[in-house]
Amino acid sequence: MTPERLARINQMLDNRQVDLTVCLDKVHKSNNIAAAVRTADSIGIHEIHAIMPEDSLWVSGNTSSGSHRWVNTVKHVTYEHAYQQFKAKGMQVLATTFSADAVDFREIDYTKPTAIVLGNEHDGVSEQAIASADQHIIIPMVGMVQSLNVSVAGALIMYEAQRQREQAGMYNQRQLDYKYCQTKLFEQGHPIYARACKRKNIPYPTIDEQGQIDADEQWWDKMRAPDVLSES
Template sequence: MSPERFARINQMLDNRQADLTLCLDTVHKSQNISAIVRTADAVGIHQVHAVWPDIEMRVSGNTASGSQQWVKTIVHHNMNDAAQAFNSQNMQVLATNFSESAVDFRKVDYTKPTVIIMGNERDGVSPEGLAIADQHIIIPMLGMVQSLNVSVASALIMYEAQMQREKAGMYGKRTLDYAYCQKMLFEQGHPVYAKACRRKNIPYPTIDQQGQIAADESWWQRMREPDPNAEEA
């Protein structure tokens, strides 16, 4: 891995916000999912959640988001499962919804551990998603149209969260665990070796402070051995 690549990946890891995320509530159009995940990466969101109740939706959604190698998509079969994940991290749960209790999305404190539930364009956030929300939020609109594309709405909210967190000095401080950072450094800095490890079922090695593989001779010997799966093919 080049020094420039190593520095770039480390900068990304230093800026990841482990306690800020989105939950896509039956959002299934691939172009919307891809756009949301790209924006999540841009603002430093570590992972997004998606509630996809049926098999077809899970397959379609995973295909769309699988190309996004920097942001992991965690799939839940129902909102209750997602809620347990959010509660375990003591996150405030926000849901986009036009209700009497809804507040301007810019009035919320996003420096707290936060998950933002975004619904699909036809139905919005599901009743189950609305029920677990601590606060409903809206994006004020002055025109005739009363809703935005879900990827556009998500981007507006995510960048508001980024702005607040930047002002609070929350970027540039690594909060991700060591094992995950090592995995990302290896997979994204040494992709050929990472692919070989997965094929041969070899554990990932450690990446040293210069971005190079730190492995003993036995690891390299296993790496040099013929690929049994290739021989079978």
């Protein structure tokens, strides 16, 4: 791994926000899913959630331009399961919807642990999500259209959250655990060896401060050994 690659990965890990997330409530168009994942990655969101009764609807590996490698995705069959996870983490749940109680999305304090629920292209946020949300939020509009594309709306809200968190000094502080960071450094810094580990069923080694593999001779012997072919 080059020093430049190491620095970039470490910068990403240092800026991941573990208590800020987005929940895609049955968003089914692959371009919208991909755009949301890319925006989440760009502002440092560590993990997103998706209500996806049909697994086949989820974004493929290529449509998000590799963002899926950096942003963890948690799929749920029902919204209730996702909501329980948000509450277990002490998150405020925000639903994007028009209602008498909705407030300008910029009035929210995003420095608090937060889950932002974005609705699908046709029906918006589900009734269950609307009913259980701590707050409804809207994006003020003065034109003729009533709503924005879900990925555009999500981007506006996520970047407002980033702005507030940057002002509060919540970036450049690593919150991810050591094991996860080591995994990312190895998989993304040494992808050929990572694939070989999976193929040969060899545990991942440690990555040192220079980004190099720190493993004993036994590990290297296993890595050099020919693959064992299964009998047909």
